[in-house]
Amino acid sequence: MAIDSLPRTSPPDTFPAPAAAGMTLRAKLILMVLCAAQFIVALDFSILNVALPVLGDDLGMSQADLQWAVTAFALPSGGFLLFFGRIADLYGRRRLFLSGLALFTVASVLATLAWDPASFLAGRALQGLGAAVIVPTGMSLLTTTFAEGPQRERALGISGTLMSLGFTIGMVLGGVMTDSLGWRSTMGVLAVAGAGVLLAAPGLLTESRRAERPRLDVPGAVTVTGGLLALIYALSTAAQRGFGGPDVIVTLGAGVLLLVAFAVVESRAAEPLVSLPMLRRPTVAWGNLAGLVTFAMMTTVVFLLTLYLQEVLELSPVRTGLVFGVQGVLAALAGMTAPRVIARFGARNTLVAGMLTQAVFTAALLGLGVDSGAWLALTAVSLGCVGHLWAIVAYGVTATSGLPDGEQGLATGLVTSSQQVGITIGIPLLSALASADIAARREGGAGFAAATLGGIKLGLGVDAAIVAVVAVLVAVGLRRARATRP
Structure with missing residues (x-):
């Protein structure tokens, strides 16, 4: 069955049929939507880098605190990926993908309109949480929509290219926009782009989830999320202050221990997260x-x-x-x-x-x-x-x-x-x-x-x-x- 002939919602216990060897117009539009979402997330990783000094002066953030403009996004975006990937398997990839896009877009508006450091960092953290939903659900929708072989390889090639381009373009675009329109424009463009994808996605994407709904592996989710959060925090802080700080040593050790605990939990769980x-x-x-x-x-x-x-x-x-x-x-x-x-x-x-x-x-x-x-x-x-x-x-x-x-x-x-x-x-x-x-x-x-x-x-x-x-x-x-x- 070709993608063009798919219903807009699949039965809860089935997956969309893979597309034919040649991509139809509907398949190309689906790919555009999924890749656009991945591109926006990659853009967000780097677009703010060159704007940080201007941002700090405007919001009254010290030089030492500017690292949190990046870390507040990186912590949830990296820490919750596996958790939301499994949640999407259980409760619907399309549903979570759209929810993540909505959260990311609203968070970008909050970051654009931020009136003090706390409101800005809250927006960045919510952006990261939205990214943690968008990325695994978007990739799951891509690999379950496009058949294994040349079609999926082409789709992955486009997706990977846009992710890499997003990081690179973000550094260039951030400088140009900050010089011409101010630092708030770097967050505003993410809000506009997110809203555009959110408007296009519902009419194209079909729902998919696992046929059965096993229990969520809560201990595994807690240990892997905590371990990744601690590890990312330690490395991000070390980039600013070095590896000798007590908080870096403690969180780095905690991250390693939690990831080891995660491996132990998964080896014994009846329905493991990984x-x-x-x-x-x-x-x-x-x-x-x-x-x-x-x-x-x-x-x-x-x-x-x-x-x-x-x-x-x-x-x-x-x-x-x-x-x-x-x-x-x-x-x-x-x-x-x-x-x-x-x-x-x-x-x-x-x-x-x-x-x-x-x-x-x-x-x-x-x-x-x-x-x-x-x-x-x-x-x-x-x-x-x-x-x-x-x-x-x-x-x-x-x-x-x-x-x-x-x-x-x-x-x-x-x-x-x-x-x-x-x-x-x-x-x-x-x-x-x-x-x-x-x-x-x-x-x-x-x-x-x-x-x-x-x-x-x-x-x-x-x-x-x-x-x-x-x-x-x-x-x-x-x-x-x-x-x-x-």
């Missing part, structure tokens, strides 16, 4: 590890390069935006070609090749200089992003292939958790490392530009090494799994 047998599937485990690393490390490259271009080379926001604009064009092309590359070489080979390409061109950035390097930055980050987009699409295909529709919510919850946690932890982790190195170099007598460049290079070198090592591990792990498959 199926450990699923996590033992090599494609799911290695695919999600690759996704987490490729997202974490590429967003870190963009962050460190922004620091380099503006702080070391002293380029204007507009010229900095041009660098990432070229990256955005190549990212779009890479996302469109990724399904063909996967069809030709396979998801595993594409995933490994994409990660290694990302690692090589990140390492090339070690050639940046104090007086010149803009062209190297433009070339390396753009070509590295081609590999990054191939890896994004390939890991999504790898981690969701071969699973029944009833497990797609869980599988896509893991995929989107990898994306969101990766975006959340990469920047604070390596920026904390870079900041510590910059401070040490300044104490040693180095000038501002030289010290900053040294810290950035350290962060980039560690970034490239992590991607390369994980790429090799993924290649070996997936090859062994294929060799032992009966």
